[in-house]
Amino acid sequence: MLIDSHGRKINYLRLAVTDRCNLRCFYCMPEQGNDWLSRKELMSYAEMLRISSLLVKMGIEKIRITGGEPFVRKDIMQFLASLSAxxxxxxxxxxxxGILTAPLVPDLKKLGISSINLSVDTLDQNRFFAITRRDELPRVLDTLDTLLRYDMDVKINAVVMEGKNTQDILPLVELTRDLPVSVRFIEEMPFNGGGNDFSGLAWDHFKILETIKEKYPNLQKLPDPANATAYNYGIAGHKGTVGIIAAYTRSFCGTCNRIRLTPQGSVHTCLYGGGVLNVKDLMRSGYGEPELEAALTDAILKKEKDGWGAEKVAATGQHASMATIGG
Known part of the structure; x- marks a missing residue:
């Protein structure tokens, strides 16, 4: 098992396979996009598979594939097939x-991948365009329909932003009346590649909760799974559930069981921290499995207690784009 110095079992890897995305969400990256990594700077699929295999041997039980947008990387389905084995x-x-996802859902299901987080910050087409700078909401909603048709476990993630989409909180909650989905509201974070346009935290998890309670006074707290990032709630008569993720106030950090691996091979033991190790560079310099295992064990052992501590240690004064860290 992988255990950090705070006694937490680390068994969850978030693996970002690309920094590229076909949206330009203002809270994630600049309008013109990032300075994309070259192919040489990215880990190859063989390198990703090698390090994933080692981490599984060391105790990782769950891997979440992220980006950027995972499905913009060529041959991603072949990689997922190898990973699933x-x-x-x-x-x-x-x-x-969700823009490219719908046609791939049957094959994802065949691979045993049945849990999908779908980013949907608004159900209004004009606000969707304003947030993402792309007019793609119909394709996203088609993906939602397809996922549910194939009995996928769907979590809808919505970042709550002052002056952008707070009017969408209740319409998104209303989806849970007839759909077996978890709609999760996420506090806004400053990961847009420089801090520009970060509105500050006008909407923390308390304000989001109170807004929902005003409309749904019968909102009931549900038990939260171990290591959960969301506070979970149910509404009587609704098929789905509601979650609120305190991503900026970071009240869930004490039970963190996650590490992140960026497309260029940088290991992050916290979203708010810097890279603590680059496994791509180690692999390309000839490190074998014992040396890689020792380096990873040491990095995880030094994992900070919470996001505040990690941010203090990183002390960069500027946050990267979420697409380069792994959304």
């Missing part, structure tokens, strides 16, 4: 914006 890996899940 790793002995000991219990679950693969995906985070996607």
């Amino acid at each position: 790793l002995p000991g890996l219990q679950q693969i899940s995906l985070t996607t914006n």
Whole structure:
């Protein structure tokens, strides 16, 4: 098992396969996009599979594939097929914006991938365009329909932003009346590649909760799974559930069981921290499995207690784009 110095079992890897995305959400990256990594700077699929295999042997049980947008990387389905064959890996899940996803759902299901996080910040087409700078909401909603038709476990993720989409909170909650989905509201974070346009935290998890309670006074707290990032709630008569993720106030950090691996091979033991190790560079310099295992064990052992501590240690004064870290 992988255990950090705070006694937490680390069994969850968030693996970003690309920094590229076909949206330009203002809270994630500049309008013109990022300075994209070259192919040489990215980990190859073989390198990703090698390090994933080692981490599974060391105790990782769940891998979430993120980006950027995972499905913009060529041959991603072949990689997922190889990843799904790793002995000991219990679950693969995906985070996607849904634009390219719908046609791939049957094959994802065949691979045993049945848990999908779908990013949907608004159900209004004009606000969707204003937030993402792309007119793609119909394709995203088609993906939602397809996922549900194939009995996928769907979580809808919505970042709550002052002056952008707070009017969408209640319409998104209303989806849970007839759909078996978890709609999760996420506090806004400053990961847009420089801090520009970050509105500050006008909407923390308390304000989001009170807004929902005003409309749904029968909102009931549900038990939260171990290591959960969301506070979960149910509404009587609704098929789905509601979650609120305190991503900026970071009240869930004490039970963190996650590490992140960026497309260029940088290991992050916290979203708010810097890279603590680059496994791509180690692999390309000839490190074998024992040396890689020792380096990873040491990095995880030094994992900070919470996001505030990690941010203090990183001390960069500027946050990268979420697309380069792994959304």
